[in-house]
Amino acid sequence: ARVLASLNHPAIASVYSVEREDSLHFLVMELAAGEDLAKRIARGPIPIDEALGIARQIADALEVAHENGVVHRDLKPANVMLAADGSVKVLDFGLAKAIAPIATEDSLSPTMSPTVTSTGTLAGTILGTAAYMSPEQAKGHPVDRRADVWAFGCVLLEMLTGRLTFAGDSIAETLAAVMKEQPDWDSLPAGTPPRIVRLLRRCLVKDPRGRFRDAGDARIVLDEVLAGDEGDSGIAATPVSAPLWKRALPWALALLLAVALVFTRFVPGTAGSKPAPSVPTLDLSIVLSDEETATLASYDYEVMPSFAVSPAGDRLVYTTLEGGRKLLSRRLDSPSTxxxxxxxxxxxxxxxxxxxxxxxxxxxxxxxxxxxxxARITITEGVGIA
Structure with a gap:
C-alpha cells in the first residue's frame, strides 16, 4: 500500500492513507469522477483517434507504475475512469491480490469476474480478471510487467472493435480462449494505423518473451503514431491490414528473395559465375505451420527479424513455436530442417x-x-530487443 501511495501521476488514482477499523484494513483513495471505460465501450467501438488518446494515458500510467516496481495485474475497462474533459484515471493498482471474491462461478461475467486460480476455482490468490488475463496468469504462473502489457492490448483492441478480445460463455471457456485462440484481427476498423496493428500483435503474443517488456514500449509507439511520425500520416489514413496470409506474404517473399540471391552461387552463367561441372539442386519450398506464420506476421521487422540467411549463402535459420520458441536450421541444398x-x-x-x-x-x-x-555461450547481458 505504501508503494501504491508513492505513485504520483495524473492518470493514477491516488492512495491517501491506509486505515484500520477493528480487524478490517482498507485504503482511502481519490474519488475519480466520470464514466468507466466499460460503459463507454458498451455503447459501441470508440473512434480511432479517441481510443489512441485514451490508450496513451493508460500506457503512461502503467509505465510509471512499472518503473516503481508495481504490476497492476487486473487492468480492464471497468478499472479505467473517463472524465468529462477526456482525462483518464486508472484504478485499483495491485489490489486484485487483496480482494476476496463473494460470488459463485456461475453468477460471474468473464469481464467482471475475480481471477481464478490455476485449478479453476474461486478460492486462493486473486491474480486478474478472466477476459483480460495473460496466458501465464491463466495457467497460475508468476506474472510480471508483461501481464499488464497483455491486458493493455486486450483493452485497446476492445476499444477499437467494441467487443471482447477473448470471450466465452463461462469463465472456463474464456480462459481456454485466452490460452488457445488468436484475436480476430479482421475486426479492426478501417483506418487503423499499421503500427497500431503491430503494437497490438506485440502486446498479445502468448509467449511473454515475445511481448513488449513494459508499458513504456507501447507508450513510445502511441506517441509516434499520434504525432504522425514513422509514415503514419494521421490517425485514419491507412486501411486495416489484410488477412493473415496476405500480411505474412511480404515476409515469405523476402525470405525467398534472400534465397534467390544466393542461388547464383550454384547456377553456372549467373552473376558472372564460371560454368560448373554440376549444379546442386535447391529445394526452395519452406512450409510453415499456422502458428509460425502468425509469428512471422506479428513481428516488427524493423527491430526483430525472425529468420536469417548465412553470409556463406548455404544455410537458413528461422523461429518455430513448436514445443516453445526455438530455432530451426536448414541447409539450402536440402529439403529437411x-x-x-x-x-x-x-x-x-x-x-x-x-x-x-x-x-x-x-x-x-x-x-x-x-x-x-x-552449448549456449553468453556474449553479454542487460540487452534485448524492445
Missing part, C-alpha cells in the same frame, strides 16, 4: 560473418551457439 540445440527462447537470430556461429537474444542476454547447434 533440424532443431538447433541450445536455442530455447531465441528471438532475432543472425549469423556471424564466417557463418560458423548463430547469435540471438534470450530474455535480456545476447548469446551464440555453433551453427550446427550446441
Amino acid at each position: 533440424e532443431l538447433l540445440r541450445g536455442t530455447e527462447g531465441a528471438s532475432g537470430p543472425f549469423f556471424s560473418r564466417d557463418s560458423s556461429w548463430i547469435g540471438f537474444f534470450v530474455d535480456n542476454a545476447l548469446v551464440k551457439v555453433p551453427a550446427g547447434g550446441g
Whole structure:
C-alpha cells in the first residue's frame, strides 16, 4: 500500500492513507469522477483517434507504475475512469491480490469476474480478471510487467472493435480462449494505423518473451503514431491490414528473395559465375505451420527479424513455436530442417560473418551457439530487443 501511495501521476488514482477499523484494513483513495471505460465501450467501438488518446494515458500510467516496481495485474475497462474533459484515471493498482471474491462461478461475467486460480476455482490468490488475463496468469504462473502489457492490448483492441478480445460463455471457456485462440484481427476498423496493428500483435503474443517488456514500449509507439511520425500520416489514413496470409506474404517473399540471391552461387552463367561441372539442386519450398506464420506476421521487422540467411549463402535459420520458441536450421541444398540445440527462447537470430556461429537474444542476454547447434555461450547481458 505504501508503494501504491508513492505513485504520483495524473492518470493514477491516488492512495491517501491506509486505515484500520477493528480487524478490517482498507485504503482511502481519490474519488475519480466520470464514466468507466466499460460503459463507454458498451455503447459501441470508440473512434480511432479517441481510443489512441485514451490508450496513451493508460500506457503512461502503467509505465510509471512499472518503473516503481508495481504490476497492476487486473487492468480492464471497468478499472479505467473517463472524465468529462477526456482525462483518464486508472484504478485499483495491485489490489486484485487483496480482494476476496463473494460470488459463485456461475453468477460471474468473464469481464467482471475475480481471477481464478490455476485449478479453476474461486478460492486462493486473486491474480486478474478472466477476459483480460495473460496466458501465464491463466495457467497460475508468476506474472510480471508483461501481464499488464497483455491486458493493455486486450483493452485497446476492445476499444477499437467494441467487443471482447477473448470471450466465452463461462469463465472456463474464456480462459481456454485466452490460452488457445488468436484475436480476430479482421475486426479492426478501417483506418487503423499499421503500427497500431503491430503494437497490438506485440502486446498479445502468448509467449511473454515475445511481448513488449513494459508499458513504456507501447507508450513510445502511441506517441509516434499520434504525432504522425514513422509514415503514419494521421490517425485514419491507412486501411486495416489484410488477412493473415496476405500480411505474412511480404515476409515469405523476402525470405525467398534472400534465397534467390544466393542461388547464383550454384547456377553456372549467373552473376558472372564460371560454368560448373554440376549444379546442386535447391529445394526452395519452406512450409510453415499456422502458428509460425502468425509469428512471422506479428513481428516488427524493423527491430526483430525472425529468420536469417548465412553470409556463406548455404544455410537458413528461422523461429518455430513448436514445443516453445526455438530455432530451426536448414541447409539450402536440402529439403529437411533440424532443431538447433541450445536455442530455447531465441528471438532475432543472425549469423556471424564466417557463418560458423548463430547469435540471438534470450530474455535480456545476447548469446551464440555453433551453427550446427550446441552449448549456449553468453556474449553479454542487460540487452534485448524492445
